[in-house]
Structure formats: structure tokens, C-alpha cells
Amino acid sequence: MAMLELSPSSSSHAIKASTFHSSKLSYVPSRISHQRRLNVRPPPRTRHAKVFCSVTSKEVQAPVAVPTEDPKKKSECYGVFCLTYDLKAEEETSSWKKLINVSVSGAAGMISNHLLFKLAAGEVFGPDQPIALKLLGSERSREALEGVAMELEDSLYPLLREVSIGIDPYDVFRDAEWALLIGAKPRGPGMERAALLDINGQIFAEQGKALNAVASRNVKVIVVGNPCNTNALICLKNAPNIPAKNFHALTRLDENRAKCQLALKAGVFYDKVSNVTIWGNHSTTQVPDFLNAKINGLPVKEVIKDTKWLEEEFTEKVQKRGGALIQKWGRSSAASTAVSIVDAIKSLVTPTPEGDWFSTGVYTNGNPYGIAEDIVFSMPCRSNGDGDYELVKDVIFDDYLWSRIKTTEAELLAEKKCVAHLTGEGIAVCDLPGDTMLPGEM
Ligand SMILES: NC(=O)C1=CN([C@@H]2O[C@H](COP(=O)(O)OP(=O)(O)OC[C@H]3O[C@@H](n4cnc5c(N)ncnc54)[C@H](OP(=O)(O)O)[C@@H]3O)[C@@H](O)[C@H]2O)C=CC1
Numbered sequence: 001m002a003m004l005e006l007s008p009s010s011s012s013h014a015i016k017a018s019t020f021h022s023s024k025l026s027y028v029p030s031r032i033s034h035q036r037r038l039n040v041r042p043p044p045r046t047r048h049a050k051v052f053c054s055v056t057s058k059e060v061q062a063p064v065a066v067p068t069e070d071p072k073k074k075s076e077c078y079g080v081f082c083l084t085y086d087l088k089a090e091e092e093t094s095s096w097k098k099l100i101n102v103s104v105s106g107a108a109g110m111i112s113n114h115l116l117f118k119l120a121a122g123e124v125f126g127p128d129q130p131i132a133l134k135l136l137g138s139e140r141s142r143e144a145l146e147g148v149a150m151e152l153e154d155s156l157y158p159l160l161r162e163v164s165i166g167i168d169p170y171d172v173f174r175d176a177e178w179a180l181l182i183g184a185k186p187r188g189p190g191m192e193r194a195a196l197l198d199i200n201g202q203i204f205a206e207q208g209k210a211l212n213a214v215a216s217r218n219v220k221v222i223v224v225g226n227p228c229n230t231n232a233l234i235c236l237k238n239a240p241n242i243p244a245k246n247f248h249a250l251t252r253l254d255e256n257r258a259k260c261q262l263a264l265k266a267g268v269f270y271d272k273v274s275n276v277t278i279w280g281n282h283s284t285t286q287v288p289d290f291l292n293a294k295i296n297g298l299p300v301k302e303v304i305k306d307t308k309w310l311e312e313e314f315t316e317k318v319q320k321r322g323g324a325l326i327q328k329w330g331r332s333s334a335a336s337t338a339v340s341i342v343d344a345i346k347s348l349v350t351p352t353p354e355g356d357w358f359s360t361g362v363y364t365n366g367n368p369y370g371i372a373e374d375i376v377f378s379m380p381c382r383s384n385g386d387g388d389y390e391l392v393k394d395v396i397f398d399d400y401l402w403s404r405i406k407t408t409e410a411e412l413l414a415e416k417k418c419v420a421h422l423t424g425e426g427i428a429v430c431d432l433p434g435d436t437m438l439p440g441e442m
């Protein structure tokens with residue numbers, strides 16, 4: 001796989017070409033300095049794009065044959081992203097940060113089709129942050145992944161310095177600083193939730209192992225593929241060398257949906273709604289918290305006095321918003337999910353506004369609320385913008401809120417028992433309390 005590493009610390013702002021492999025050849029590490037795009041020919045746009053590199057003959061040893069495992073499984077740079085650049089020649093890049101590696105699974109799916117272009121445009125990590133996108137697919141999606149990479153090429157994003165595609169997570173997750181785990185099998189008609197937990201759980205167990213083996217030790221992982229809380233739990237249990245705190249299940253879409261409904265009811269624009277927590281599971285048992293939420297800085301209950309609406313209509317609307325959308329649109333939320341992934345990442349890489357917080361599904365060990373330990377549960381968090389977060393302590397509970405939290409907690413504890421075989425905790429026993437639904441199911 002071709003690796004381009006920006007080295008802003010060096011005086012030349014040159015790019016290093018590190019060891020890389022095509023399916024047959026291996027080049028030793030070499031340094032490129034003060035070159036424009038020289039000696040480069042775009043590789044053919046085939047499944048096994050060959051790697052070309054703008055280095056002089058002095059800097060490259062003769063290619064040596066290296067044994068490869070399964071060349072089909074190797075991720076490879078794609079098209080124009082196999083070229084090398086001289087950043088010194090591009091003055092505007094001189095203040096750029098060091099390149100970061102972002103791995104995305106389910107990269108040929110609907111959500112990714114929105115998300116990848118936001119990442120590449122700098123909407124997520126900022127206009128001075130070059131990125132490498134590493135796209136994970138499967139045999140099913142090989143051709144489609146190439147199509148995605150072609151669209152990324154044609155978009156001419158200056159910050160997008162590298163795109164590689166592959167089907168082996170051990171390859172695609174190498175050195176990942178962010179892993180956005182979107183790919184998962186959708187629940188089909190007549191499929192039991194327990195079966196979905198098992199099928200998708202296997203995917204997340206394997207991906208957890210791969211992250212453990214090859215990702216950055218401080219990788220931040222956002223699990224989107226459903227059932228995302230329990231998938232995130234499986235993933236972190238299979239990655240013991242990565243802090244459990246670094247794993248998130250995406251509940252930001254639910255938070256955004258709740259803000260929209262509160263704004264509509266109060267007749268304000270949604271930027272006036274803050275402090276909204278989604279507690280628990282990304283399922284129809286989730287709890288959108290209107291007790292701690294604020295509108296124009298006032299408690300929601302002082303602005304919306306219709307408690308029945310809050311407890312019944314509002315809560316159910318947020319819980320089932322995904323299903324309502326599927327009925328209209330014929331498929332599950334993709335664009336708004338991508339937006340919420342952007343929001344979730346930005347909440348971790350920018351300081352949280354004073355007094356506010358955001359929701360994310362995180363590991364419960366050490367939580368100050370009394371929620372059961374050892375599950376992934378959506379809770380209110382703040383960040384100082386370094387990628388880490390802390391749980392918010394000053395929240396209040398009443399009987400209504402706490403009883404709802406216990407229901408979603410019970411569901412997650414039951415889901416955990418269903419996947420014991422995937423978390424290293426023995427034999428799975430699956431007895432779910434009712435067959436609760438994903439937000440997208442009716
Ligand atoms: N947490 C949240 O807020 C939300 C979560 N979701 C969830 O996100 C996930 C992705 O949604 P979306 O992008 O719309 O879905 P798509 O169906 O468009 O894409 C899903 C991708 O999952 C991959 N996949 C992995 N394993 C399987 C399998 N066994 N069978 C079929 N496909 C598989 C496929 O990629 P490949 O062929 O490359 O493996 C496919 O491209 C779903 O699980 C969905 O429920 C959706 C909305 C909100």
C-alpha cells in the first residue's frame with residue numbers, strides 16, 4: 001500500500017514515501033525532496049492499480065519480490081492518490097497539520113456516500129487538516145468501492161492526499177487514528193434481533209481484533225452499524241490494547257432529531273435548543289431527556305408546559321423517527337446520519353461550548369449516574385477538543401426519566417448476554433425483553 005506521510009516538522013515540507021507494496025513488488029523507504037509531480041504516470045484504473053512513485057533512480061532500490069498473503073486482500077492506493085506531491089511548491093499547504101488516517105467500513109454504502117465527501121472537503125477536521133481515507137469493503141462491493149474512489153478523485157479535494165481501498169480490516173485499519181465503522185448487515189424481514197446481533201457481532205468482533213492489532217493505540221472508534229451500542233461493546237472487548245473509553249456508538253442522530261422536535265414545538269429555530277441528552281440504546285427504548293434540556297437557556301419544561309406531549313408524543317417521535325423516515329423515503333436515513341457523524345467527530349475535536357454537552361454512546365465503567373457497568377450507553381459528555389471527553393455530572397433525574405433509563409439499560413444488559421460468545425464472556429443466552437426495535441423498524 002502506498003503511504004504518503006506529510007512531514008511539516010522538516011524544513012522542506014517534503015513528503016516521505018515509506019515502505020509500500022504493490023501486489024508483487026516492495027520498495028524500501030526513501031525520501032523525496034523538493035520535487036513537483038515528477039516521473040509520475042497515473043496508474044491504470046483497475047482493481048489492482050499499480051503503485052507509481054515520484055522518486056529518483058538513486059533513491060530507489062531495485063524492486064524485490066516479496067511474498068504476499070492474498071494480494072486480493074491488500075488495500076491499495078487508488079488512481080490519482082498514488083501520486084506524490086511536493087507540498088513546498090504549494091504555499092497554502094505550509095500551515096497544514098500532519099496527515100491523519102481515517103478508516104471507514106461500509107464505504108460503498110449509503111451513509112458513506114455522504115460522509116466521505118464531507119471528510120474530504122475538510123468539513124470535519126478543518127481546512128488545515130490533510131487526510132488519508134482508507135476504505136473497507138468486501139468482495140461484494142469491490143467494484144462499487146472503486147466507483148467511490150473515482151468520485152473522490154474527480155472532486156479534486158486539496159486536503160485529500162491519499163485514498164486506498166481494501167477488503168481486509170487488518171490492512172485497512174493500519175495506523176488508523178479514526179475508525180468509522182458503518183458497514184453492517186441490515187435486518188431483513190422476519191429476521192430475529194438475536195440473529196442480527198450475532199451476524200453483525202461477528203463483524204465487529206473481527207474488526208475489534210484488527211483495530212487492536214494494527215490501529216493507532218489512541219484510535220477513536222465510532223460505531224454506526226446497528227445494533228450500534230452492542231456492536232461497540234463487542235468491538236472494544238476484542239481490542240483490549242485500546243482504551244475502552246475510545247469507543248463510541250453513534251446516538252448523535254437521535255440527539256439531532258430530538259432538538260428538531262423540541263424546536264418545532266417551541267416555535268424556535270433549533271440553534272436555541274441545547275443540553276439534549278439521549279440516554280441508553282440506539283433503539284426504540286432510547287430516552288430523549290427533556291428534563292435537563294434547555295430552550296433559549298431555560299429548562300424545556302418552563303417553555304413547553306405540555307408534559308403529556310413531552311412524555312408521550314415527543315419521546316415516541318424521537319424513538320421512532322428512523323422508521324417514519326423509512327416509510328416516506330423507502331430507505332433508512334443516510335444523509336442526516338452522515339451529518340450526525342460529522343457532528344459527533346467535531347464534538348470530540350473542538351471544545352464543547354460553555355454550559356452545553358453532547359450525547360454519545362460510551363463505555364459505562366466509572367459513570368457517576370449509577371447506570372450498570374460494562375455496557376455501551378448513551379450519556380451526556382463534554383470535550384476540550386483533544387478527541388477525549390468526560391461525562392457531565394450536573395444532571396438531574398426524576399422518576400419518569402429514571403424509570404425510562406432502567407428500561408433501556410435492561411435492554412442493553414439483555415443484548416450483552418446475547419453476544420457473550422463474542423465478548424469472551426462465555427455462552428450466549430438470548431432472552432430479549434420484548435423484541436425491541438432499531439429506530440428504523442416499525
Ligand atoms: N447509529 C445510527 O444512528 C444509524 C445507524 N445506521 C446503520 O448504519 C449501517 C449502514 O447503513 P447504510 O450505509 O445506510 O447501509 P447500506 O446498506 O447502504 O450499506 C451498508 C454496508 O454494510 C456492508 N455490509 C457488511 N456486512 C454486510 C452483510 N453481511 N450483508 C450486507 N451488507 C453488509 C455493505 O458493504 P460491503 O458489501 O462492502 O461489506 C454495505 O455497503 C446499518 O447498520 C444501519 O442500520 C443507519 C442509520 C442511523
Ligand SMILES: O=C([O-])CC(=O)C(=O)O
Pocket residue numbers: 226253321322323332333438439440441
Ligand atoms: O434502523 C436503522 O437502520 C436506521 C437507524 O438506525 C435510524 O434511522 O436511526
